[in-house]
Each structure stands twice: as structure tokens, then as C-alpha cells.
Amino acid sequence: MTPAFDELTKRLRKLPGLGHRSAERIALHLLVEQPDALPALVEALEAAAARVRRCTRCGNLADAELCAICADTTRDPAVICAIEHVPDLVAFERSGSYRGSYHVLHGRLSPIRGVGPGDLNVASLLARIDAGGVREVILALSNDVEGEATCHFLSDQLATKGVQVTRIGFGLPSGGGVLYADAVTLKSALEGRRTYL
Ligand SMILES: [Zn+2]
Secondary structure, rough: OOOOHHHHHHHHHOOOOOOOHHHHHHHHHHHHHHHHHHHHHHHHHHHHHHHHOOOOOOOOOOOOOOOHHHOOOOOEEEEEEEEEHHHHHHHHOOOOOOOOEEEEEOEEEEEEEOEOOHHHOOHHHHHHOOOOHHHHHHHEOOOOOHHHHHHHHHHHHOOOOOEEEEOOOOOOOOOOHHHOOOOOHHHHHHOOEEEEE
């Protein structure tokens, strides 16, 4: 093609879930089939890059220092639901079954992929608990080996903090995560949470 087209395709291929053919198809769509839509997309990307950041309290996406959930005074700050990724939060919010706050770890422990405790958003979780006012931490992590390891690690960290630690009860096959659970399953997983620590 052209150097600019190839560069765009190369960048698109680095996005999750896009192989070479998908990247090429999107590049063609943007440049040839729908070029009128391109300026708005570029503008949206620039605006998001400039404004969107991590909430300083919970790690969720935010346009300000605090995300919309942390800034919402009707949410219960005494209950923190620890999740792996932002889409897990979206899944809980969509289920409408949770009115506490969240903490996004941005991953889970994985020695194979080289993800250690220092790579996760854990220090700010401990700081939130040390600041007081937290009654319960709900571990809503995947139901697989890495999720288990992360739950163990977190419960060790929380052992001396004087908070109740629970884990959601998955009605899912082993290996299932929050993201792929439907609203009813998430609601029952929350209601069926068990003491973990
Ligand atoms: Zn937040």
C-alpha cells in the first residue's frame, strides 16, 4: 500500500483483538470508505488521551481526580469491591446489584506473564483502608489459578487491617470471570459472597 497506510495498519494491529486482516479492513474503512468520519475520530482520540485518566482513589477511568462512582455521595464507601479491570466494573454497574465502591487492580498476579504485586493497583487499596471507614472488601476476581493467587495475596495484605474480606460466589464454570457473567449471575454471585479471611 503506502507508507502512511502501512503505519496506520501496524498501529491498529497492536490493539487487542485485531489481527492483520482486521487492521487492514479498519484502515481501509477509515481512509477510503468513510474518510468523512476520520476527523471526528481523531478528535475523540485526542480528547480522550488528554482527559481520561485513572481515578486517584479507585483506579477507574475518570475525567477528573475522582471517577463518577467515587464522586457519587449515594454510594457506600465502606464496602469496596476489588476487580481486575474496568470492564468488570461496567458489568457490575450494568447488573444494577451493587451500590458500594470499587477498586480496580488493573490486572491479577501472573508469574507466567511476569505480573507481580508491584504491577497491580494494590498500594492505593491498602491506603484507602488505612484511611479508615472501610468495613468490607469483596474480592470479585476470576475463578482460576491466577485469580486464586491474587485473592490469597490480597487476603494476606488485608489480614491485619481489621476489615471483613469476602469473595463472590461464582455460579460459573472454573475459569469464568466477572466480565462474561450476565446480570442475574453477578447479582447472585454478590449475594452469595462468602467470608474469605
Ligand atoms: Zn474512583
